[in-house]
Amino acid sequence: MSIDVSIIMPVRNAAQWLNETFESLMKQIIENINIELSIYNDGSSDETLNIIEQWRKQLELKYKLIVHGYENEEARGVGYGKNRAVQYSSGRFLCFQDADDLMCPNRIHRQYHVAINEKDDAILIGSKYERIPEGSTDRYTQWANNLTEEQLYTQIYLAHGPTLIMPTWFCSRSWFDRLGGFDEIAKGHCEDLTFFFKHLRNGGRLYRVNEILLYYRYHSEATTFSVHEDVIWSVRIQEIQLNIINNLEKLTIWNAGKQGRKFYRSLNDINKHKVICFCDMDPKKISKGFYTDELSQDKRRIPVIHFTQAIPPIIICVKLGLTNNDFETNLSSMNLREGIDYWLFS
Template sequence: MDVSVVIPVKNGMPYIEQCLEALLEQDFTGNWEICVYDDASTDCTVTCVEGFIPRLRSRGVDLRLSHGLESGGVGFAKNRAVEMSCGRFICFCDADDISEPSRIQEQFAVADSQESPLVFVGSNFRRFPENSTERYSKWANDLSNEQLTLQVYTSHGPTLIAPTWFISRELFTKLGGFKDDVRTGFAEDLEFFYRALDLGHVSFCKANKILVKYRYHPGCSSFGVSEDTIWNMRIDRFRRCVLPRWPKFTIWNAGKQGKRFFKSLSEEDKRRVECFCDVDEKKIKRGWFEDYDEAARVVRWKLPIVHVKIPCEKSVTNAGAADIDRILSAPSCDDRGVGRMARFIGWHYRRAGFGTRHHHRHYGVSTTPSPEDSFRIKITEIILRAARPPLVICVKLDMTGGDLERLVAESEWTEGRDYIHFS
């Protein structure tokens, strides 16, 4: 058997009928079957599914149906459906979604072409009603195969969207299936996806075609999982998989999301944070992030807030007083260039005490320096206080009018090594 389409369902009416009608239209030329596990439905889901058995059989497709007397939850239902199947590849199909006629054929071709026996394939999708979760859909559909294993800490969940999953049975077996001991309120798809990432030697890829119509409605099982649950799962994996290779790092976002990320870290991991960075001049003028312990009435952590944009180190550090005057007076092309930020941060740190004996003693200068030396110290301070990788970017993608994406592209940093999105 080439492919098993598995459908976990509970109270799937009226959507299950559309789901099965779409499967009748599949143009796959290999051997395939459909395995439906009904998780104790109280509507007429079972009767509806049974009505499709002769129609599918006439197409040479076997439909297997099993019915539970007590609901075990989404992960439990998925595991039971897979247990009924025997295909080399497992195509997951949610009862409320619609597969395009070429879905199985397209995903089978991608999966079968991979060298690794551990294959995890997804596809692009279309949300309906139209324009529901527009940002989410754009993010997922635009991901490259490389980004599938990099942008795994966003609030969107798995980079390969669960209703599009098409995986090898060998991978499913190695992972031991879905965690099914929690009936409700658990993101079983994200937990499964993270374990697949941790396994190693898994080929993650997708068919870059819209192969699934992904329905958005209030009854979606994803609505039963709290945002806090998903946040904690992301934090736990970040601490386990990223921080061991980041002895020091910067948090990009001195606002609400960045503060929440910092507060979610352990006390030990908070010591790794060098500073916060931002592009909001009001936050940068504030100068410091303070983590206040309400119970003890004491500031536990105090970290500087710097700008994201990094001035050119060589040209600034080696400049004389005349060159520095030129840099400080140079207009910027977009209000965020080196000229603008050199002026702003230079002014900020003059207010903070540049030119004083105390400041220069701090940098090992025993006497008040000349104006030229003073300028050099100021510009060097800008460089030392600007953001540097690695960074965790706690800013939502596609929410800044392209500014975030532009700044990241200009930095020439490498995603996964120099920065990770956590938004």
């Protein structure tokens, strides 16, 4: 029997979540879809493996179950665990599932039928989601669930991470293999973001099913919190330079404050010299007149101007939703085109 979909689930010390997660998997609608569940245990020291074994018979009524890994050892990383779970699986498509999240009953059915109707395999399919506990990270959730089709591509440099959140990803095995899988760095690496950028650099497309197909759990032990923001910043800076700034002759940075200056200092020397000015709406920042690059040999002075005088292209280093909508109103008044005249980096 050929397998249509492999659920890819790396686990590490997930005992407190697995019963709920497996309950959600047992509720999946799988009519005419052959599915396997590939679990890779990345050195768990709690009751993770025992709980998997307690569920084995029930899970095998619905799925082909594959369990690999090891216990009581140092973790080799989320990327490693995902890659091994993929390696031991055989499905045509891969459905990524975190051990602490809950699938809605129609998740696999909806994403599978999108995938099989695509003209090629170079597509990453996600979905909308709900946070549990309810109300967690409201601003992030509203952002991710309400991006337009165009913004899935234009807002990829924001600190939020991939515009399709990783726990909802569904893709073809053939495309995953061509991209080489996830980075395998043990701790503190944003393997989902680097894979996402690699997907786009290689011409991959994005598609979001505009239905809630996942309950995405927020808790203090999530692996997200093991990734330092400086690591994510470095990956984002590298990507926006590669895709956007390297191709520009000049640019304006919107934000003469801390984030704008940090962005400028993070650029390579060639791209620093493309910055013609900073712009802002704060009179105090504008009144200073210049930002001095103290690290440059010539102590370069870069003008600080009012945002209404800004000349595109503009890299915007202002956080969204934090200024009583003042920033958004100001940006809208300039009639600029996102992805052409400006890009968000905040």
